Amino acid sequence: MIEMRKIIKEFPGILANDQVSFNVNSGEIHALLGENGAGKSTLMSVLTGLYRPDGGDIYIEGKKTEFSSPKDAVNYGIGMVHQHFKLVQPFTVAENVMLSIKDLKQIYNLKEIEQQIIKQSEAFGLSIDPKAKIWQLSVGEQQRVEIIKLLLLGARVLILDEPTAVLTPQEANALYETLLKMVKNGKSVILISHKMNEVLENTDRITVLRDGKSIGTVYTKNTNEKELAKMMVGRNISDVVEKKSHRKNDKILSLNNVSALGNNGLLKLKNISIDIYxxxxxxxxxxxxxxxxxxxxxxxxxxxxxxxxxxxxxKDCTKSGRKKRIDLGISYVPEDRMTTGLVTDLNAYENMALKSYRKNHGAFIRWDKVRSDTDRLIQKFDVRLASTANPVKMMSGGNIQKLLLAREIDSDPKLIIAVYPMRGLDIGATDYVRRLLIEQSEKGKAVLLISEDLEDLLSMTDRIIVMHGGEIMGVVNPSETSREEIGLMMAGKRKVDLHES
Known part of the structure; x- marks a missing residue:
């Protein structure tokens, strides 16, 4: 058993962990929940030796222990699978595993390493080819490589950060089957996740953090989503809003056999035909x-x-650039709000002016109008920030997203493109963004919503297109499909094939 007692970790001006106590037993899956900035990652960074605590103690099997580096944590059997994998793409599975092996001899036996990988794979259902190169593997298979690396290092406690964020439903189910085998084998799993339904289905206990403090630990079987949400945000979160059924109106956007290249110069979009109303x-x-x-x-x-x-x-706009599309009424909330969406070194006023400056009459920006418009939007969209004069990079992820949405929606667009708009947001901010997009659609705006969260897609959309390899595998009605059907299409099976098999 591992126990963290009254952990304190402070950064300049921020008390990230305020006397947090947390423990994980052998043979359990223990979830760590909390809003963005609640202190989850900091606490796990202390447990994995990345940070040294400013106060408090760590006990392993009842013995007080100190970590001076991640290597110390690994020596005690504690390992972490990060959300973004630490793998060398051109190397094989075995070569990547080899990089993490302690005391590797200068003359090593690659076949022996491959056999160890196969042995661990078979023991925990982590089917993987040790000779395959990383770039040839799916995201789910790459995750298995990270887990195997930890197992071969002798990890007894595995920490997984948002492990199903980029997995298909089938891959997510397979992962939890693997984790269940591990805990039955006496290992411990700490799970950091925003997906409440997965946490409730697959864990033994749940600890909730809020504002750097531990709110409490509950047995999963004795709690529910509403109770956990209240623990996380300190208030009741209303039921998940669902979009009302939509009757097709006028067609606003039409793509006809559209293909486009990726940043690597290869064809990334292949013969896409869709209509949006x-x-x-x-x-x-x-x-x-x-x-x-x-x-x-x-x-x-x-x-x-x-x-x-x-x-x-x-009207044909095939050759129109971004400026023309903005004038037509197409707003864009990109995947990376910190680089493509906003200029993080600029303040809120300056970021708002990035889109509105062209509407000025004359050569100079009317900063008085920019300030009054920004103040109005900050209040309307409930954007919380210490000062409008501070760079936006000092704001939380949820408030940065609100600011970006405020700018894009205020331009009164006909179409809103929203790419992973709830990614990385806590439950309160997610609920806000979800309601905002549905509200815009009810006002007649069209929304193109790209999301990895199937629960959001199933509850918010009128239709869902499923993409794989740059192609559309099928179009489904949310009320007439299942997570499993969508998952098969996400893995590359066309809708017509599903009905034939």
């Missing part, structure tokens, strides 16, 4: 990296069309 939320499902970003960029006017055509409000 006024007041409709069209969802896009797929494992990250299967053409969703290129689709959004192409519709927004940031990526040129290689072949095919795009029309907006009945």
């Amino acid at each position: 006024d007041g409709e939320i069209l969802g896009v499902a797929g494992v990250d990296g299967n053409g969703q970003k290129e689709l959004a960029d192409t519709v927004a006017g940031l990526r040129m069309v290689k072949q095919g055509s795009i029309s907006f409000s009945g």
Whole structure:
């Protein structure tokens, strides 16, 4: 058993962990929940030796222990699978595992390492080819490599940060089957996740952090989503809002056999044909990296069309750039709000002016109007910030997203492209963004929603297109499909094949 007692970790001006106590037993899956900035990652960084605590103690099997580096934590059997994997893409599975082996001899036996990988794979259902190169593997398979690396290091406690964020439903189910085998074998798993339904289905206990403090630990079987949400945010979160059924109105956007290149010069979008209607939320499902970003960029006017055509409000705009698309009424909330969406070294006023400055009459920006408009939007969209004069990088992720949405929606667009708008947000901010997009659709705006969260897509959209390898595998009605059907299409099976098999 590992026990953390009254851990304190402070950064300049921020008390990240305020006397947090946490423990994990052998043979259990223990979830760590909390809003962004609640202190989860900091606490796990202390447990893995990345940070040294400013106060408090760590006990392993009842013995007080200190970590001076991550190597010390590894020696005690504690390892972490990060959300972004630490793998060398051109290397094989065995070569990546070899890089993490302690005291590796100068003359090593690669076949022996491959046999160890196979042995661990078979023991925990982590099917993987040790000779395969990392770039040839799916995201789920790459995650298995990270887990195998820890197992071969002798890890008894595995910490997983948002482990299913980029997995298909089938891959997520397979992961939890693996974790269950591990805990039955006496290992411990600490799970950091925003997906409440997965936490409730697959864990033994749940600890909730809020504002750097431990709010409490509960047995999963004795709690529910509403109770956990209240612990996380300190108030009741209303039921998940669902979009009302939509009747097709006028067609606002039409893509006809559109293909486009990726940043690597290869064809990333292949013969895409879709229509979007006024007041409709069209969802896009797929494992990250299967053409969703290129689709959004192409519709927004940031990526040129290689072949095919795009029309907006009945007018051809295939060759129009971003500036023209903005004038047509296409707003864009990109995946990376910190680089593409906003300039983080600029303040809120300056970021708002980035889009509105062209509407000025004359050569100079009317800063008095920019300030009054920004103040109005900050209040309307409940953006919380210490000072409008501070760089936006000092704001929380949820408030940065609100500021970006405020700017894009205030331009009164006809179409809103939203790429992973709830990614990385806590439950309160997620609920806000979800309601905001549905509200805009009810006002007649069309929304192209790209998300990896199937629960959001199923509850928020009128139709869902599923992408794999830059192609559309099928189009489904949320009320007439299942997570499993969408998951199979995300893995590359076309809808027509599903009905034939």
